[in-house]
Amino acid sequence: MIRRLLSVTIVAAVMLTAGVVGRATALDExxxxxxxxxxxxxxxxxxxxxxxxxxxxxxxxxxxxxxxxAAVLEVRPAFVDEIAALTAAIEGAVGKVxxxxxxxxxxxxxxxxxxxRKNPAxxxxxxxxxxxxxxxxxxxxxSWETAQYAAxxxxxxxxxxxxxxxxxxxxxxxxxxGAVGLYESASCAGGTAxxxxxxxxxxxxxxxxxxxxxxxxxxxxxxxxxxxxxxRVWGALTSSDAYxxxxxxxxxxxxxxxxxxxxxxGSVGCDxxxxxxxxxxxxxxxx
Amino acid sequence: xxxxxxVAGGLLxxxxxxxxxxADQQRVDALxxxxxxxxxxxxxxxxxxxxxxxxxxxxTALRTTIAEQETLLTDTSGFLP
Numbered sequence: 060m061i062r063r064l065l066s067v068t069i070v071a072a073v074m075l076t077a078g079v080v081g082r083a084t085a086l087d088e089x090x091x092x093x094x095x096x097x098x099x100x101x102x103x104x105x106x107x108x109x110x111x112x113x114x115x116x117x118x119x120x121x122x123x124x125x126x127x128x129a130a131v132l133e134v135r136p137a138f139v140d141e142i143a144a145l146t147a148a149i150e151g152a153v154g155k156v157x158x159x160x161x162x163x164x165x166x167x168x169x170x171x172x173x174x175x176r177k178n179p180a181x182x183x184x185x186x187x188x189x190x191x192x193x194x195x196x197x198x199x200x201x202s203w204e205t206a207q208y209a210a211x212x213x214x215x216x217x218x219x220x221x222x223x224x225x226x227x228x229x230x231x232x233x234x235x236x237g238a239v240g241l242y243e244s245a246s247c248a249g250g251t252a253x254x255x256x257x258x259x260x261x262x263x264x265x266x267x268x269x270x271x272x273x274x275x276x277x278x279x280x281x282x283x284x285x286x287x288x289x290x291r292v293w294g295a296l297t298s299s300d301a302y303x304x305x306x307x308x309x310x311x312x313x314x315x316x317x318x319x320x321x322x323x324x325g326s327v328g329c330d331x332x333x334x335x336x337x338x339x340x341x342x343x344x345x346x
Numbered sequence: 347x348x349x350x351x352x353v354a355g356g357l358l359x360x361x362x363x364x365x366x367x368x369a370d371q372q373r374v375d376a377l378x379x380x381x382x383x384x385x386x387x388x389x390x391x392x393x394x395x396x397x398x399x400x401x402x403x404x405x406t407a408l409r410t411t412i413a414e415q416e417t418l419l420t421d422t423s424g425f426l427p
Contacts, residue, residue: 079366082370086373090373093383104387110398114401121405128419132419176419
């Protein structure tokens, strides 16, 4: 009886122990699983939070960029308006003054505006530059017009009339003297010369030359324009040995040769060496 | 003598049972704690993802704005050729 009871008790104790151990193992396994999951979640959270930081930084940078670009764009219409005004001024200057330098400056300003992304002051400065260029073109046109139509004193024409004046003016423009003042005068060599140039930078013509043929008129204006260019280098010219050896110190002969170089030959020709030397005077170089 | 043995055995049995019960309770508590931590972590991750999504949308909107501004900035209409 006691032995049976003991056996039953031992079996019961073994089963109970097995049950307790099994439960403990199962609980431990569950816990280990939960901790592993927690680790992987912690990793994910770290990644997500790093991304949050990264996004926050990117947004701050992007907001700064947007604000800077908006500021640049805000002052841009004023610049475009000035460019439009300058374009009009340059178009108005065609045939009067050389605007290539103004255009180049404006293009440089345009490029700096196109490249600017942050600082509106750059665009404002470029706008001011273009505005100054417009003023400059206007002034240049003004001085050209003054040189065109105003004689040192008195009217530009007398007996030759406006049409006659226009014909001589067109010839002078044709040969490259667009910026040189012109007026009618019978004072050239006391009236014996049909035209002359003075060292003040003006060309005078006698009324009768308005009836000359176009070729002769062009030659005459090229010849007088040559004198204007001679005056600009007068000191160097008169102290040049070549001037005396090649042209005999004759300004008229040199002027004829310079007209030949420009493509307006008159009755007097000159050889290739003389032409080469004479062409230098047109660009201010005395050989 | 036998009585003493029975009492001692009974006490040992009781002590062992209490020990086992306490150990079991500790395991159960630890598991519950770990699971609670998992739930909490999941909530935190969810929240972080929502925030990221919102920020990503904001960033996309800003980048679109920048692209539009870039188009305007590189526009050369009205400029000198």
